[in-house]
Amino acid sequence: MGIDIEPTGAALGAFVSGLELGKLDADASDTLIEALGEHGVLFFRDQDVPPEAHIAFAESLGEIDVNAFFSPNEMYPQIAEVRTRPENTYVIGEAWHTDHSYEEAPALGSILVARQLPSRGGDTAFSSMYAAYDALSDGMKETLRGLRAVHSSYEAFGVGLSKMPEAERTERFKDEYPFGPDVVHPVVISHPVSGRPVLYVNRSFTTRFEGWTERESRPLLEYLFEHGSSVEFTYRFSWEPGSVAIWDNRCTWHKALNDYRGETRLMHRITLKGCPIAA
Numbered sequence: 001m002g003i004d005i006e007p008t009g010a011a012l013g014a015f016v017s018g019l020e021l022g023k024l025d026a027d028a029s030d031t032l033i034e035a036l037g038e039h040g041v042l043f044f045r046d047q048d049v050p051p052e053a054h055i056a057f058a059e060s061l062g063e064i065d066v067n068a069f070f071s072p073n074e075m076y077p078q079i080a081e082v083r084t085r086p087e088n089t090y091v092i093g094e095a096w097h098t099d100h101s102y103e104e105a106p107a108l109g110s111i112l113v114a115r116q117l118p119s120r121g122g123d124t125a126f127s128s129m130y131a132a133y134d135a136l137s138d139g140m141k142e143t144l145r146g147l148r149a150v151h152s153s154y155e156a157f158g159v160g161l162s163k164m165p166e167a168e169r170t171e172r173f174k175d176e177y178p179f180g181p182d183v184v185h186p187v188v189i190s191h192p193v194s195g196r197p198v199l200y201v202n203r204s205f206t207t208r209f210e211g212w213t214e215r216e217s218r219p220l221l222e223y224l225f226e227h228g229s230s231v232e233f234t235y236r237f238s239w240e241p242g243s244v245a246i247w248d249n250r251c252t253w254h255k256a257l258n259d260y261r262g263e264t265r266l267m268h269r270i271t272l273k274g275c276p277i278a279a
């Protein structure tokens, strides 16, 4: 059966059929990486991907990048558990973000597999940073092209987690956080695969523009965070048992919806290493 890639019709995302991710042939990986660069996020239904197959599939796409902050899955350290328990009030990733933008070479993307879903809710929203960039005025595009921005893991995992109740924090995250030095990326990057311009700042990790104070940066960053989450640029994915999503971190944001209080949700995430990004 051939691979079929059906765009969602929204600003980003495509449904992929004709592939069993648990039995991947090597030829599929180039097609998927290219499709990711084009559509930003790929969705798969009715997949049978036990942890070993999840890891093998990830390795067929690239090198695995183990998240430094999450508590690892005990049997499979390559897999990050994205877990919400009934008593939790926060969910992981509930602000719009891209994974690992605080690294010198930000992650290419992540592969999220649904393991246990709430009876309703728990969708994931995605937003296209190609569309967000394209919709800006020529004047704003030119201004942003002259800027670089600072991305900080301390912002999310230091300042951010300090607001989370301690019991929720200690269960999900390591006791000691390996904060790296802040990194700087261009505000507008060229996507490494598609070559298209992308708006590359995000609410969780971008703290200021290089050479600007946080206070000076805040109004323009706030505008970009609001702009990037315009409904026009988004697609909302509803999980079912057997669903898998792969997103490209360089051209999308994502956000976990916190709307299933009192229920359990467990996802397995494997993150893929990326390359340094440039304007």
Ligand code: OGA
Pocket (backbone or CB within 6 Å): 082, 092, 093, 099, 110, 112, 122, 123, 124, 254, 255, 256, 257, 267, 269
């Ligand atoms: C993540 C994440 C979203 C979700 O795993 O990086 O943000 O819906 N997850 O669980």
Ligand code: MN
Pocket (backbone or CB within 6 Å): 093, 097, 098, 099, 254
């Ligand atoms: Mn995330």
